[in-house]
Amino acid sequence: MTVxxxxxxxxxxxxxxxxxxxxxxxxxxxxxxxxxxxxTLPPFRTYQLATxxxxxxxxxxxxxxxxxxxxxxxxxxxxxxxxxYTLALWQNKFNLLAVGIVVAILVTTAVGAVIGLAAARLRxxxxxxxxxxxxxVVPSIASTFDGTFNSDQGLSVILNPPPDTMTxxxxxxxxxxxxxLLTVLALALLTRGRFGRDMRAVRDDETAAxxxxxxxxxxxxxxxxxxxxCAGLAGALFAVIAQSVSPGAFPLTLSLFLVMxxxxxxxxxxxxxxxxxLLLVALPAVAHEIGEAAGSQRLEGNLALTFFGVVxxxxxxxxxxxxxxxxxxxxxxxxx
Amino acid sequence: MDRFLxxxxxxxxxxxxxxxxxxxxxxxWRATRIVNFAQGAMAVATAYxxxxxxxxxxxxxxxxxxxxxxGLLLGAGVERVVMRFVDHSSPLNGVVVALGLVLxxxxxxxxxxxxxxxxxxxxxxxxxxxxxxxxxLSRYDLFVFAAxxxxxxxxxxxxxxxxxxxxxxxAAFAPDVSRLLGVPVGGMLTLGWALAAAVGSLAGMLVLxxxxxxxxxxxxxxxxxxxxxxxVGGLDSPIGSxxxxxxxxxxxxxxxxxxxxTVAPMAVLALLVVVLLSRPDGLFxxxxxxxx
Numbered sequence: 001m002t003v004x005x006x007x008x009x010x011x012x013x014x015x016x017x018x019x020x021x022x023x024x025x026x027x028x029x030x031x032x033x034x035x036x037x038x039x040t041l042p043p044f045r046t047y048q049l050a051t052x053x054x055x056x057x058x059x060x061x062x063x064x065x066x067x068x069x070x071x072x073x074x075x076x077x078x079x080x081x082x083x084x085y086t087l088a089l090w091q092n093k094f095n096l097l098a099v100g101i102v103v104a105i106l107v108t109t110a111v112g113a114v115i116g117l118a119a120a121r122l123r124x125x126x127x128x129x130x131x132x133x134x135x136x137v138v139p140s141i142a143s144t145f146d147g148t149f150n151s152d153q154g155l156s157v158i159l160n161p162p163p164d165t166m167t168x169x170x171x172x173x174x175x176x177x178x179x180x181l182l183t184v185l186a187l188a189l190l191t192r193g194r195f196g197r198d199m200r201a202v203r204d205d206e207t208a209a210x211x212x213x214x215x216x217x218x219x220x221x222x223x224x225x226x227x228x229x230c231a232g233l234a235g236a237l238f239a240v241i242a243q244s245v246s247p248g249a250f251p252l253t254l255s256l257f258l259v260m261x262x263x264x265x266x267x268x269x270x271x272x273x274x275x276x277x278l279l280l281v282a283l284p285a286v287a288h289e290i291g292e293a294a295g296s297q298r299l300e301g302n303l304a305l306t307f308f309g310v311v312x313x314x315x316x317x318x319x320x321x322x323x324x325x326x327x328x329x330x331x332x333x334x335x336x
Numbered sequence: 337m338d339r340f341l342x343x344x345x346x347x348x349x350x351x352x353x354x355x356x357x358x359x360x361x362x363x364x365w366r367a368t369r370i371v372n373f374a375q376g377a378m379a380v381a382t383a384y385x386x387x388x389x390x391x392x393x394x395x396x397x398x399x400x401x402x403x404x405x406x407g408l409l410l411g412a413g414v415e416r417v418v419m420r421f422v423d424h425s426s427p428l429n430g431v432v433v434a435l436g437l438v439l440x441x442x443x444x445x446x447x448x449x450x451x452x453x454x455x456x457x458x459x460x461x462x463x464x465x466x467x468x469x470x471x472x473l474s475r476y477d478l479f480v481f482a483a484x485x486x487x488x489x490x491x492x493x494x495x496x497x498x499x500x501x502x503x504x505x506x507a508a509f510a511p512d513v514s515r516l517l518g519v520p521v522g523g524m525l526t527l528g529w530a531l532a533a534a535v536g537s538l539a540g541m542l543v544l545x546x547x548x549x550x551x552x553x554x555x556x557x558x559x560x561x562x563x564x565x566x567x568v569g570g571l572d573s574p575i576g577s578x579x580x581x582x583x584x585x586x587x588x589x590x591x592x593x594x595x596x597x598t599v600a601p602m603a604v605l606a607l608l609v610v611v612l613l614s615r616p617d618g619l620f621x622x623x624x625x626x627x628x
Binding site: 122124 | 365370371373418421422423427428429430431432433435436437438439440441442443444445446447448450451553556557560563564567571596598599601602604605608609612613616
């Protein structure tokens with residue numbers, strides 16, 4: 001028993017995020033930088049900044065789930081779609097953005113809880129396969145219930161114009177980064193405390209964690225629900241930025257991009273999630289420019305795709321330490 | 337009743353393809369404990385090559401053979417260049433690398449061939465014969481049954497009757513002991529990946545003419561169906577994967593026939609969830625494959 005407790009103790013001693021800086025301070029500085037940027041950047045860059053904020057919501061939640069709790073989800077693109085469609089339907093009926101975003105988060109959280117309950121019983125490739133199926137299948141729901149979701153065309157989102165004192169892009173950036181910074185603050189506080197310790201313990205050694213009195217299933221479901229809520233917020237923010245939602249905006253590749261973003265930035269770190277979110281916006285933009293320079297439409301989207309794939313494979317092969325902490329006890333017999 | 341019979345045969349024909357694809361997944365899972373999430377993309381890549389050859393030479397069969405050979409080479413290449421160097425301490429690593437391959441393959445295919453659907457022609461007529469006034473099977477369905485049946489028989493013979501098959505099984509189940517006994521474990525793994533990828537290419541060639549056509553993401557939903565088939569049968573059981581494939585094919589055919597084609601993907605998801613939560617080792621597996 002003491003051996004087990006020691007194992008848990010040594011593993012739990014791994015450094016929590018942002019030990020040096022208080023998360024609140026980081027968030028306040030971040031907010032100041034964003035506000036400053038929205039007044040200096042040209043409109044298109046401000047729009048891109050807003051997109052980074054929206055991505056940051058989902059990558060931060062996903063990196064907590066995968067990096068700290070060891071559950072790989074390929075279904076977060078579908079969860080984002082849930083949040084986006086909820087916001088679109090709400091806005092077109094009530095046109096109350098603040099409440100709509102909360103409703104989008106709540107609905108996505110409920111969906112995430114259902115998936116999370118199933119996910120808590122699955123490991124490794126089984127979990128990946130199930131969430132992959134969710135990511136592939138969910139967009140097709142829009143075609144099945146086309147009366148509500150209007151099939152492939154999707155829905156447009158009714159929004160009130162922003163206050164007179166700011167441009168649309170500034171307003172978008174403020175809304176998105178407001179959501180992103182609150183998300184990061186909540187996750188940083190959450191993962192520093194007992195819950196973060198529980199998640200790491202479950203990830204590293206389920207048996208030891210269980211012996212130490214941690215409920216495995218509850219920790220895993222909670223982690224999934226938290227990251228689903230983040231994905232719902234991100235989806236709602238994307239609906240606000242694009243002012244429309246359609247199944248084509250949430251393909252399987254989006255879910256794969258999210259995984260790439262958190263792997264490349266360093267799993268389990270919120271700074272990694274920020275790097276990933278920046279890359280998700282910057283790399284397609286660079287690929288777009290290269291494609292335009294080469295005058296090839298085929299190059300545009302696919303160059304980014306290929307590049308993301310290469311980065312993912314190279315990072316995984318060259319720096320397996322990035323994922324090495326993600327040991328999930330699969331049965332010994334089965335492993336090579 | 338006529339409709340039911342038609343849907344049954346249609347489902348068996350679809351199921352045969354899923355069975356072949358699921359079999360490819362099971363081959364790699366048994367050998368390396370990796371679910372090859374890139375298998376759909378790999379199959380699409382070889383199909384693109386095959387149809388390029390077929391278009392250039394005017395011969396479908398030359399393209400068909402090229403697809404199988406390309407599958408062998410691609411499978412061996414992926415194992416030699418990438419998968420061999422994956423750190424196996426976490427089962428997630430293999431999954432993430434395979435997903436990276438999906439992105440690379442889809443991106444490269446899109447750059448070369450573009451992201452629009454291209455027609456994938458079938459070598460035989462897909463019009464069903466009338467048997468006693470009921471349209472049941474097409475020539476193409478018979479071709480599918482024959483091809484998948486041949487693959488299943490050949491793989492069974494390989495694994496149960498040849499020394500190479502014995503070595504492959506030994507390398508998969510006890511790599512260290514096999515190495516001590518002189519089995520080239522690495523070579524067997526490469527061979528396993530090559531065979532699996534070739535079987536996947538075959539399944540791709542068989543299924544693409546019945547779907548919308550060639551597209552970099554054309555196999556995504558097929559992959560999900562085949563993964564479900566493999567899980568239904570138990571990831572460790574080749575026979576289970578064949579039976580699972582037929583079951584999934586029948587289910588999809590009935591659901592598309594009676595409830596509409598757009599409901600079919602959701603039915604696959606529902607089946608996957610139910611099986612994973614109730615019988616995660618598969619309906620046919622006897623040994624435990626997974627800790628809960």
